[in-house]
Amino acid sequence: MSDWLEATFAQQRPRAIAALARMFRDIDLAEDAFADACLKALTAWSEHGAPRDPLAWLLTAARNTGLDRLRKSQRRAAILSRHAEELQPMPAEIPDPDEMRDDVLRLLFICCHPELDRRDQIAIALRVVVGLSVGEIASGFLVKPKTMEQRITRAKKKIAKSPVAFETPTPEERGDRMGKVSLMIYLMFSEGWSTSAGPEQMKLTLCEEAIRLARLLVALFPAMGEQAALLALLLLQHARRGARMDANGRLVALDDQDRSLWNRTEIAEGTAHLQKAERIGHRGVYIIQAAIAAAHVSAPSSTDTDWPLIESHYAALYALQPTPVVRLNHIAAQAKLYGPRHALKALEDLTGDLSNYRWFHAMRGGLLQDVGEHKAAIQAFEAVIGLAPTTPERIAVEEKIAISKKELRGL
Amino acid sequence: MIYAITIYGEAGVFEALPKDRQDQVMSGHRALQDALKKKGDFVSMRLMPPTSAVMVEPAASDGAPPLITDGPFADTKENFLGFYAADFVNLSEALDYAKLISSPIARLEVRPVAWAGGAISSE
Numbered sequence: 133m134s135d136w137l138e139a140t141f142a143q144q145r146p147r148a149i150a151a152l153a154r155m156f157r158d159i160d161l162a163e164d165a166f167a168d169a170c171l172k173a174l175t176a177w178s179e180h181g182a183p184r185d186p187l188a189w190l191l192t193a194a195r196n197t198g199l200d201r202l203r204k205s206q207r208r209a210a211i212l213s214r215h216a217e218e219l220q221p222m223p224a225e226i227p228d229p230d231e232m233r234d235d236v237l238r239l240l241f242i243c244c245h246p247e248l249d250r251r252d253q254i255a256i257a258l259r260v261v262v263g264l265s266v267g268e269i270a271s272g273f274l275v276k277p278k279t280m281e282q283r284i285t286r287a288k289k290k291i292a293k294s295p296v297a298f299e300t301p302t303p304e305e306r307g308d309r310m311g312k313v314s315l316m317i318y319l320m321f322s323e324g325w326s327t328s329a330g331p332e333q334m335k336l337t338l339c340e341e342a343i344r345l346a347r348l349l350v351a352l353f354p355a356m357g358e359q360a361a362l363l364a365l366l367l368l369q370h371a372r373r374g375a376r377m378d379a380n381g382r383l384v385a386l387d388d389q390d391r392s393l394w395n396r397t398e399i400a401e402g403t404a405h406l407q408k409a410e411r412i413g414h415r416g417v418y419i420i421q422a423a424i425a426a427a428h429v430s431a432p433s434s435t436d437t438d439w440p441l442i443e444s445h446y447a448a449l450y451a452l453q454p455t456p457v458v459r460l461n462h463i464a465a466q467a468k469l470y471g472p473r474h475a476l477k478a479l480e481d482l483t484g485d486l487s488n489y490r491w492f493h494a495m496r497g498g499l500l501q502d503v504g505e506h507k508a509a510i511q512a513f514e515a516v517i518g519l520a521p522t523t524p525e526r527i528a529v530e531e532k533i534a535i536s537k538k539e540l541r542g543l
Numbered sequence: 544m545i546y547a548i549t550i551y552g553e554a555g556v557f558e559a560l561p562k563d564r565q566d567q568v569m570s571g572h573r574a575l576q577d578a579l580k581k582k583g584d585f586v587s588m589r590l591m592p593p594t595s596a597v598m599v600e601p602a603a604s605d606g607a608p609p610l611i612t613d614g615p616f617a618d619t620k621e622n623f624l625g626f627y628a629a630d631f632v633n634l635s636e637a638l639d640y641a642k643l644i645s646s647p648i649a650r651l652e653v654r655p656v657a658w659a660g661g662a663i664s665s666e
Contacts, residue, residue: 136647139559182647185620186553347555350594354614363594404595411597412613 134174137182141170144187145263146348150235151227152194154298156202159242159260159291165198166190172197188226233352234300236261240345241309242296244316245287252287254320254338259284262341272324272338310353314362314418317345321366326522339370350405357412360405361419367402368425371395382531383524387434399429420449439468456485460492472502490519494529506536545656545665546637547628551621552649554592560648568646575627575643584663585629593622621650628656628663 145166152162169190183189227235243257251273258264258272270280301309324338346363353359375389384390406422424445431437446462460482467475476499479492486492497512513533517526557568579585593614600610627644631637634653641653659665 135561135564139556139564139648140553142559143553143556344555344558347592347594351592354594355612360594360613401591401595404591408595408597408613411611 137170137174137177140182140186141173141190142263144190146236146239146261146345147187147232148190148194149260149263150239151191151232152198153239153242154227154235155195156198157295157298159239160288161198161201162194163260164201165194168197168201169194185226191226229352231300234306236348236352237306237309237313238296238298238301240313240316242291244312245291245294247290247294248287250316250319251323252283253316254323255280255284256287256291257316257320257345258338258341262344264337264341268337272335310349310356310359314346314349314359317342317349318362318366318418320345321369325369336373339366339373342366343370355412357409357414358416358418360412361409361416361422364402364404364406364409365418365422365425367398367405368422368429371398371402371429377524380527381524382527383522385528386428391432394429402426403430415448415452417449417453420445420452424449437468439465443469456482457489457491460486460489460495464495467499472499475499476503488519490516490521490525493519494525497529497532501532501536504539506539509536510540544631544633545628545659545663546631546634547626547652547654547656548637548641548644549626549652549654550624550644550649551652552624553620554594554622554624556648568644568648571644571646575640578640578643579627579629582629585627586661586663587625587627589625590623624649628659630663 148166148169149159149162152165153159156162156165172193173186173190177183226232239261240257243260244253248256255269255273258269259266264272266281266284267277269284270277273280275283321339321342324335324340324342343363343366346359346366349356349359350363371394372386372389374395375391375393376384378384402422403426406419406426409419409422424442427438427442427445443462443465446458446465450458450462460479463475463478463482466478476496479496479499482492493512493515497509497516500506500509500512510533513529513536516529521529557565560568576587579587596614598612598614600612602609627640629640631640634655637653641651645651656665
């Protein structure tokens with residue numbers, strides 16, 4: 133029975149921890165109380181069946197056990213003195229939806245503490261909000277569980293030192309939190325997407341949990357186009373995971389992927405959320421990236437892709453986010469429209485900024501191959517090898533070097 | 544009589560299940576679909592999560608267009624997740640079929656259909 137119930141606990145966890153953290157003004161106590169409540173639920177629900185409103189049941193149980201723990205602990209005086217009147221024993225009321233969404237957003241925002249390294253922000257969100265075990269998070273990041281344990285403990289101490297106010301945020305604060313939390317979720321996904329050195333299953337965990345958190349934001353803030361777009365973007369990208377690597381562990385470029393391996397259900401759901409985001413309006417970086425991803429997944433092949441549309445999306449994205457990497461992607465789309473020579477010329481401006489970026493050299497190498505400059509292509513690909521690529525990337529690049537060498541021998 | 548077997552549960556819980564439990568749920572659905580296929584026409588749908596929905600609310604006044612909103616705030620209680628509908632001999636047979644997809648994460652409702660159009664028309 134327990135694994136069926138665990139799924140329900142996992143589903144309730146973000147809202148429950150968020151509400152309990154506000155109740156107790158203490159994240160550790162919130163986590164402990166929630167764990168106690170789940171343990172109680174295992175017995176009670178197995179005997180009497182699951183309640184119609186599991187969140188209300190868990191919150192009431194957690195509030196009571198949390199208060200018990202407080203009475204027995206030394207933290208009691210400190211915590212009770214801050215808000216004694218709020219902590220009288222009583223059934224926990226489900227916070228109203230407005231309060232609940234601010235609670236969850238606050239909890240996620242606390243994880244995005246500016247003094248924390250980006251990976252530690254992600255790790256602590258996975259631990260506290262999602263409830264992954266330290267071991268699971270450690271394998272997601274390819275570090276030892278002990279190392280991850282220490283990092284999470286350190287991160288929690290930093291968080292505890294500068295508490296975030298529990299008052300209702302102003303609209304500006306809410307907007308700021310939403311932006312930072314969304315970025316953290318986006319980077320959680322990217323971390324999973326790019327950690328191709330690890331065992332396949334583990335890196336997928338980060339992608340899946342990022343999607344779960346993006347879903348949570350959309351559920352809490354249904355009128356926010358940018359968050360619907362973020363979810364759309366993650367789903368549309370994740371849908372392609374089955375085709376990213378071939379049977380030999382070689383990274384397969386988007387153009388060459390077997391599109392029948394793309395997940396149609398996820399593409400449909402991503403597209404639905406993109407349409408919803410477009411209906412709401414608000415152009416932002418996620419909606420443009422989601423539109424680009426949608427243009428790719430709706431095309432039957434690389435040649436049948438609407439490249440002019442994708443090129444214009446990248447131009448818009450570059451206007452909002454004028455970074456060399458966005459420009460690189462823009463040039464890649466331009467190469468499809470205006471040819472490799474045009475793209476190679478455009479790439480020259482990026483040489484300084486992206487000389488340490490593997491994809492810059494990989495793309496340049498491919499374009500040089502296209503125009504038959506194999507010597508220069510080999511140099512570009514060798515630059516990729518020098519920049520510590522992941523194994524699947526390295527295999528793909530080594531094959532390209534071999535092709536160019538063969539061409540040179542043939543001449 | 545046509546009966547609908549509607550499925551209620553919390554969106555996201557299925558995804559949080561371990562793989563073998565997911566397979567267990569899905570094998571129930573496959574069994575039901577195979578059984579229904581043998582009987583004749585049926586319809587079945589699995590809906591996307593409620594977050595993907597848009598609401599068309601009644602117009603505030605006569606002549607006004609209906610109000611389109613981006614969905615209710617997250618309701619943590621049960622959601623309508625999907626349904627099956629087919630012609631059954633009687634309630635008892637409909638219940639037997641419904642039992643095939645019973646699982647701890649879903650509540651099923653077996654309800655007679657007053658009118659059906661399309662593939663399993665009641666007319």
